[in-house]
Amino acid sequence: MVQVRNEEIKEEINERQEDERIKSAVERLSDDVELISDCSRPYSLPTVCGKHKDLKSISPQTVEDLLNGKYTTIDNNYMILDCRYPYEYDGGHIQGAVNTYIKDSIDNLLQLQDKPRILIFHCEFSSPRAPTLLRYLRSQDRLLNSDNYPSLYYPEVYILDGGYKAFYEHTQNLCEPRDYIQMLDPKFSEELSIFQSKKSRGNRSREEKIRKLRVIRF
Numbered sequence: 001m002v003q004v005r006n007e008e009i010k011e012e013i014n015e016r017q018e019d020e021r022i023k024s025a026v027e028r029l030s031d032d033v034e035l036i037s038d039c040s041r042p043y044s045l046p047t048v049c050g051k052h053k054d055l056k057s058i059s060p061q062t063v064e065d066l067l068n069g070k071y072t073t074i075d076n077n078y079m080i081l082d083c084r085y086p087y088e089y090d091g092g093h094i095q096g097a098v099n100t101y102i103k104d105s106i107d108n109l110l111q112l113q114d115k116p117r118i119l120i121f122h123c124e125f126s127s128p129r130a131p132t133l134l135r136y137l138r139s140q141d142r143l144l145n146s147d148n149y150p151s152l153y154y155p156e157v158y159i160l161d162g163g164y165k166a167f168y169e170h171t172q173n174l175c176e177p178r179d180y181i182q183m184l185d186p187k188f189s190e191e192l193s194i195f196q197s198k199k200s201r202g203n204r205s206r207e208e209k210i211r212k213l214r215v216i217r218f
Contacts, residue, residue, distance in 0.1 A: 037138070038155035044074055044118065050161045052131050057161040060170035063120065067095055067174050078118035083130040084164065085195040087188045091181030094122075094167060095174045101129065102199050106137045110144060115153055122160035122167070124183050130159055 034042045043056065045066070050057025065071065066078065080097040082089050089099040100106065109119075119137070123129035134157060145151045160167060165180065172178040183192065 036156040038150045038152045040155065044071065044156065045158060047158070048161050050159065051127065052159060055131060055134060055159045056157070057126075058120065058158045059161055060167040063094065063160055063167060064171055064174060066120075074118060077116055078120065079116040080120045080122070080160075081130075081133070082164070083121060083123040083133050085183065085192065087191040087195075088124065088164075088181045088183055092164075092168065092175050092177050092179035094164065095176050100133065101195070103133065103136055106133055106140065109137065110140055110153055117156060119154050119157045120160055121157065122163045124163050124165055126159050126161060126163035126166075130163065134159055 036043055045058050045062055047056050048059050063080070066074065080094055081100040082093050082097040083101050084093075084099070085101055086099055089097075093099070100109075109115075119134075121130040121134045137154060137157065138152075141152045141154055142149075144153065168175055168180045181188065
């Protein structure tokens, strides 16, 4: 009985210590908005006041500087995620950007062995597609690291203020090809319908898998 009670006391102490650690991390994130989301270091890139108050926004100028190697401490340890539909991406995208418009691609990012230090999300206007996928990444990242808060696989993520449209208007020299296809371009109405349907089916399939897992677990 004494041994059992001692184990219970140790467990209670560990739980209190863990609660205090989490509380301290939350307070640090609240008090110092310049810390990345695992509290390990300040943000590497200058931010601007964007329309999404819960997300860190960067300007087209900052992305241009990053691509041109101005931020030497970052080197090439970043990834730009273009959340537009493939016909938009194929019509013109930021140099080196990866087309990522469905949540499956975000799930794959979380499984990468060699993860980039920084992620930059954008869509046509950076609203709503890119913010939705960014928030999905963060929610899944938190879930996967729930036993070790505030650790994250991707603690430093940004959204490009104004999206591809703003970047294209800022500089076309870093666009491949140097063009801009709007999501609602009438010439691509069929493609728009196809990709919206594909994204919707993928979301429903994922929700069904999660529901089944919950049934199995509980």
